[in-house]
Amino acid sequence: MSKVDDLINEYCPDGVEFKTLGEIAKIKHGQDYKTLSSGNIPVYGSGGIVAYVDTYAYDKPTVLIPRKGTITNLFYLEEPFWNIDTVYYTVVDTTQIVPKYFYHFMKTVDLLALDTGSGRPSLTMNILNRIKIAIPSLPIQEEIVNILDKFTELEAELEARQQQYSYYRNQLFTFGDSEVEWKSLEEVSEIYDSLHQTPRYSENGLSMVRVTDIKGGMVNTNKTLKVNKKVFETFTRKYLPKKFDIVMSRVVNPSN
Numbered sequence: 001m002s003k004v005d006d007l008i009n010e011y012c013p014d015g016v017e018f019k020t021l022g023e024i025a026k027i028k029h030g031q032d033y034k035t036l037s038s039g040n041i042p043v044y045g046s047g048g049i050v051a052y053v054d055t056y057a058y059d060k061p062t063v064l065i066p067r068k069g070t071i072t073n074l075f076y077l078e079e080p081f082w083n084i085d086t087v088y089y090t091v092v093d094t095t096q097i098v099p100k101y102f103y104h105f106m107k108t109v110d111l112l113a114l115d116t117g118s119g120r121p122s123l124t125m126n127i128l129n130r131i132k133i134a135i136p137s138l139p140i141q142e143e144i145v146n147i148l149d150k151f152t153e154l155e156a157e158l159e160a161r162q163q164q165y166s167y168y169r170n171q172l173f174t175f176g177d178s179e180v181e182w183k184s185l186e187e188v189s190e191i192y193d194s195l196h197q198t199p200r201y202s203e204n205g206l207s208m209v210r211v212t213d214i215k216g217g218m219v220n221t222n223k224t225l226k227v228n229k230k231v232f233e234t235f236t237r238k239y240l241p242k243k244f245d246i247v248m249s250r251v252v253n254p255s256n
Contacts, residue, residue: 002108003151007144008134016136022129024097025090027065030083031057044077046070046086056080061099062089063106065128071111071121076103088125097133101141104148105133192239193250199235201225206232211249219247 008016021027033043039054046066059080065088066073075087076099083089092099109131115121136144185191199208205226213224227235241247 003148004104004108004134004144007147008136011140011143012136016134018132019096019135020129021131021133024133024135025063025092025102027088027090027125027128028058030067030085030087030089033082033084036082041080041082043082043084044075044087045084046073048073048075050084053082055082057082058089058091060091061094062092063099063103064089065106065111066123068117068120068122071115071123074103074106076100088123088128097135098138098141098145100145100149102133104145106131189246190239195235197235199227199231202228202231205229208232208235209247214247214249 030044033051033053036053036055039052041053041056042049043051043053044064046069061076061078062081064075064077064081064083065071066086067088068086078099081089090102092102111123112121114123114127114131116124116127135141201208203226205228207221207224208227208231209219209221209224213220
């Protein structure tokens with residue numbers, strides 16, 4: 001369930017009306033821009049901005065939905081733009097739906113499941129127009145947009161901080177061969193492997209950490225599967241993990 005679904009359930013416990021996309025917005029095709037003069041109006045394709053021209057196709061709040069290519073790459077725009085034929089724009093009925101709410105809701109739709117392309121991913125108007133969209137009252141839509149925009153800003157800030165951390169970490173651990181002594185991992189640590197067996201899980205008991213429990217450099221034990229004491233002792237016979245040990249995944253994503 002997405003954050004949008006959670007907020008709709010919170011603010012509309014008695015349920016909401018659903019309408020098709022075709023009932024709340026009109027989908028419009030894009031056009032070629034190469035006959036236009038250069039300017040400051042962005043030209044959008046399914047991958048983003050491809051050029052700048054001197055005129056626009058539309059100048060009101062809209063959601064751009066790719067027709068071909070990167071079909072999950074939605075855009076929300078409030079400024080004038082031009083769009084080419086690989087991306088649709090939408091004329092939103094603002095008496096029924098807040099454009100930014102429409103954008104956030106569309107981000108929850110599995111567009112890949114609607115793909116009609118035999119090679120390059122594609123979306124048709126007919127399929128898009130049948131998408132069901134939850135339509136709470138306009139004030140509730142505005143409140144949902146305000147909350148989700150704050151989450152988006154927070155996620156962007158966290159991503160920027162992560163990139164900053166990665167940059168300085170790499171700088172701090174960059175040494176010339178003559179500056180420090182280098183040793184292999186086995187010289188400074190002991191590595192223990194699992195039994196390469198699937199344990200018999202229990203409803204309650206002690207945590208058994210799996211690859212899926214390791215994310216972002218942390219082990220999350222809140223949702224680990226459990227094993228009884230006997231199974232736990234069997235799997236920790238070689239070594240029982242202690243505080244400050246480093247857990248590394250062996251498969252799927254070795255960077256975890």
